[in-house]
Amino acid sequence: MNLSKIKDLLRIVAESGVAEVEIEEQDFKLVVRKSVPTVTLQQAQAPPVPYYQPVPYPPSMPYPAPVPYASGMPPGAAPPAPAAPAPPAAAPPAPAEASPSAKPSPSASESNGAAAPGASETIVRAPIVGTFYNSPSPEAGPFVESGDTVKVGDVLCIIEAMKLMNEIESEISGTIKKVLVENAQPVEYDQPLFVIAE
Amino acid sequence: MKKVLIANRGEIALRVIRTCHEMGLATVAVYSTADRDALHVRFAGEAVCIGPPASRDSYLKASTLIAAAEVTGADAIHPGYGFLAENAEFSAICEDHGIKFIGPSPETIRLMGDKSLAKRTMEKAGVPVVPGSDGVVRSAKDGRRTASEIGYPVIVKASAGGGGRGMRVVQDEAGFDRAYTAARTEAEAAFGNPDVYLEKFVVEPRHVEIQLLGDGQGTTIHFGERECSIQRRHQKLLEEAPSPVVDEALRQRMGEAAILGADAVNYEGLGTVEFLLDANGDFYFMEMNTRIQVEHPVNEEVTGSDLVEYQVRVAMGENIRRRDVTVEGAAIECRINAENPFNNFSPSPGMITAFHAPGGLGVRVDTHAYAGYFIPPYYDSLIAKLIVHARTRELAIRKMERALDEFVIEGVKTTIPFHQQLMKDEAGRAGQFDTSFLETFKLEPVEAGQEG
DSSP: OHHHHHHHHHHHHHSSOOOOOEESSOOOOEEEEEOOOOOOOOOOOOOOBOOOOOOOOOTTSSSOOOOOTTTTTOOOOSSSBBBOOOOTTOOBBSSSSSSSSOOOOOOGGGGGGOOOTTTTTTEEEEESEEESSSSSSSSSSOOOOOTTTEEEOOOOOEEEEETTTEEEEEOOEEEEEOHHHTEEEEOTOOOEEEEEEO | OEEEOOOOOOHHHHHHHHHHHHTOOOOEEEEGGGGTTTTHHHSSEEEEEEHHHSGGTTTTOHHHHHHHHHTTTOOOEOOSSSSTOHHHHHHHHHHTTTEEEESOOOHHHHHHHSSHHHHHHHHHHHHBBBBBBOOOOSSOOOOOOOOHHHHSEEEEEEEEEETTEEEEEEEEEGHHHHHHHHHHHHHHHHHSSOOOOEEESSSOOEEEEEEEEEESOOOOEEEEEEEEEEETTTTEEEESOTTTTTTHHHHHHHHHHHHHHHHHHHEEEEEEEEEEEOOOOOEEEEEEEEEEOTTHHHHHHHOOOOOHHHHHHHHTTOOOOOOOOOOOOOEEEEESSSSSSGTTEEEEEEEOOOEEEEOSSSSEEOOOOOTTEOOOTOOEEEEEEEEEEEEHHHHHHHHHHHHHHOEEEESSSHHHHHHHHHHHHHHHHHOOOOOTHHHHHOOOOOOOTOOO
């Protein structure tokens, strides 16, 4: 094997798609390996969904001020439902799970599979204890359904407590993404009712 | 009665849930968002979140409690102690909604809640009350005359007063005028109202109360007395039954007097009549508590009774049939608070990292705490009641010492070291103390790291 032969060999290897050549003759062995850059197809990744831990209760956590609830007030004057508390800043990214199924907060209604809201989604929560009604009367159609657009002040539902029908108004404008409770279902304080996308 | 909603939290909520379950009654717990991990929520049949942490928006909010009862179909509400337990209006609201309030009627609660009205009612019924002037004393001359009728020493008290201000103790007639003027001046300055009245000053008073049960249908019985003189700023820290200075004869007289008062208002439910007991063995009505009290376990232990069960039965309309209540042995209760006794009893909320409650014969721990529990800062600091029962008071003290030594609570400061020192106090062990005991009790500081 002389130098010109080695040069030829190198040229051939370089120009071809061959990755590795090994030549063995009586008194020498030549191995040529080409480092081939591997091309990987990147999947477009969804931004990591913030995983909403149930807030480990630190007393310093500012809690959204409870809106003083005055029952029996005329429509339009009922206080709006408080928005969900802000997630802790250091929330770890979603663990390697197929779908983000993190729950926004522990409550009796977990079985309805409330998904963690995305960045522009708000959970509307019950400001009082009572029975949830999705329409103004049994004969009437629902106040809102999934897909509807709502603006600030629109009535989302009624929560009945002690024979008083309390209208729950929306605090934000947006689109109803999901209705989380069923008509005539008892609800507790803070229970998630709607997911609204802004 | 089928389902009871417990309108309370902490150890008493768990206490009521336990008896209800033993009686076959369904239970509903209510909780603020700060109490999501509370034990009473875990062990009740159902639980309803009723509001944010602040009591006024949750445990004190009648509308949310009634709503919770409605959505769960509860037909009775047990108010526990504190919160709305002695709120006549809440009792009435329950009535209006067809929910049985486990306690006395709104009228009785109102009556006993008005301290001077309660005193007058008891007096009319023949219950001994602290002798005093009939209302405001208008002149030093009138005062002196009333004082000699009552008998010295007397105390001049501001009508609009409280917190120990506008008060003067007068030992004899010679010092009366000066004390009268001084009290009036202080009352004017502190409360804007110089009016004062007189009461007999009970010397070396002990706070001894009688545990009662009335069925509102003509029968009232008592479960003996409780000695509650160990108080710090009017907060009880330790209670015992029986009182070391009450013999059977005195117990009978006090019990009868208490029943007399309860019958005068046809009392329904558990209740406690508080007396001041002086060194001569004379006792005077102070006030009546129309609820179950924190320290009810000591009477349960010495009489073998489940007071919550009786309370619920009476609310269900049952007549009292038991007549054979006898006091056996001695019981002591130490209130374990999440407070640092070496730093002026400052509150110590936070995460309990280790929790081991003592056990063994005659040892009872009523608690809602557990390892990993975060004590919220919004409510009172009581985290456990350690109760012991033994054949004699000496044995009970020894058992309490052993149990306190075994009680491990880490992560927060507690009053366990305080109680350990209290158990060693000579006067305490001898049963020789009155309500001023803790004013002179010296807590020995411990080295850092030994504070338990």
